[in-house]
Amino acid sequence: MQDVQERYTSVAIALHWLIAASIILQLASGLWMADAINEPATQALAFEVYQWHKSLGLTVLILSLLRLLWRLTHRVPGLPDGMKPWEIMAAKATHVLFYVIMIVMPLTGWVIVSASAFGLPTLYWGLFTWPHLPITGLASETKAVIENIFGEVHALLGYGTIGLLALHVGAALKHHFIARDAVLARMLPFLKRAA
């Protein structure tokens, strides 16, 4: 039980919630803008949202790589006693899948932007030009195929993220309100300890 009471470090907690908020904003903006870009009334705003979505996605990539580095160099608090084997499996799988998505999702976005016929630069939060991947010189037909495939993958990963998020939040709430353990509290920034 000692392990269960142990909290994540403040670095892990900060990264977790920054990435969580970013992912939710990315899902909301991504779902909206994909259609809004084709409506004359919302085209201009959607264009701005696309630029902003690119910067936030790359921010998720950077934060997630830091988070992965943290994860590989720290021992994480253990799971509470009494979890069934399938629950332990599900918890571990969800976390692994989150790491995969947090890193692969921005990369697929980067491919789409680099393959796009528009050739728009990515101005990272307006601070500097984020480079394209070295595929900009490919034939336009090839780039169109790449953009299409990665666009599909990006969308599918988006829906997958929503499912994963539901699992993750549902499990955290179950731990807190049904199992009444410290799993949620140890990741909350302002709570010292579960009651």
Added chain:
Amino acid sequence: MRSLLIPALAVFFATAGLSTPAFAKAWGVDPERSSISFSGTHAGNNFEGVFEDWTANIEFDPAAPESAVVLVTIDTASAKTGNALYDGTLGGADWFNVQTYPQARFEATGAEPQGDGTYKLAGTLTVRGTSVPVSVMFSANDSEAKADSTVVLQRLDFGMGAESDPSGTWVSLEIPVTVELVAKPSGI
């Protein structure tokens, strides 16, 4: 644009002895009062830009307008809108394609008097290797020539945006280009 006069003069002196008719006068552009600008819309928002680097070689004699020779050379990479996103795209392969076509040119020979000291200069504008006839109006007397002329260009005439935006969904198909130019006879 700051250094228009010197290249214009240099080219004039270099070619003056070769082919220039004896009566043609060279004119130097006043960079402070001259500009080549363009505008359009993107996603419903207006944008405006200028070409920061261009030179004009002008030979013109009001007494013999038919002998006029005008060559304007525009550095396509100098197109600037002040919007980093647009400026980062303008030079790309589907737009100005500055790597393959670093310069755009306007060439004209012979000005047609329209009366009251105004002239029509019918020439050829070449962008991305494609030439389109373009006419510019100007007025001139012995000491000053002025143009303030807007030409509405169809960007698809030059294949600009033909790949990424052929229907004008994003960038207006019509791009008005405004030439404001003040020139004085060299040596005055």
